[in-house]
Amino acid sequence: MIMQIRPLAAAVSFALLAAPFAAQADTVKIAFIDPLSGPFAPVGQNQLHSFQTIAELATQQKWAGDHKIEVVGFDNKGSPQESLTQLKAVIDQGYRYITQGNGSGVGLALLDAINKHNERNPGKEVVFLNYAAIDPDMTNSKCSFWHFRFDANSDMKMEALTSYMAPDKNIKS
Structure with missing residues (x-):
């Protein structure tokens, strides 16, 4: 449980650091765009x-002073x-922080749309808090200033796993 809370705390902390730059709102609103119905609903919920x-x-x-999260x-x-439809809706509702993680396909679509939105709407930028979409392209070829990932990508995880397993003579290829 501690391992799951740390990334969440990091995301909220990141949003809090950015809060002073927001339009002095009383509430820092974070839109969570992920499956809340269907087969992956339990994970999303x-x-x-x-x-x-x-x-x-x-x-x-009061991590953010008097601001409510x-x-x-x-x-x-x-x-x-559906994620892009929800993104448009939440931006129209004033959300400037978006979080998502269940699926890199969704994450890549959101990243592209957020980049386009931010280019077209200076002063109304949106930050993408990626808690689990692990496609390496999101921080390599599609790297974006507006994207904050706080989970290792799949290449990093595979490297860690193989580095751990390589010296173990009990593991057969």
């Missing part, structure tokens, strides 16, 4: 609840297309 718990703790302990879930049904 668990992550949403975890983010909301950390947000409540951050608000209670709020995380609201938006169901993308696991679909990149």
Whole structure:
């Protein structure tokens, strides 16, 4: 559980660091765009609840001073297309922080759309807090100033696994 809370705390902390640059809003709103229905609903609902718990703790302990932290879930049904629809809706509602993690396909679609939005709307930029989409391209060829990843990508995880396994003579190829 501690391992799961640390990335969530990092995401909220990142949002809090950016909060002073926001338009002095009383509430820092984070849109959670992930599956909340369908076969991956339990995963999405668990992550949403975890983010909301950390947000409540951050608000209670005044991590952002008098600013309130709020995380609201938006169901993308696991679909990149639905995610883009939800992204447009949350931006129209004033959200400037987006978090997502269940699926790199969705993450890549959001990253591209957020980059386009930010290019077209200076002063109304959106930050993508990626908690688990692990495609290496997201921090390599598609690297973006507006994308903050706080999980290792798949190449890093594979390197760690093979480096650990290589010296173990009990593991047969």
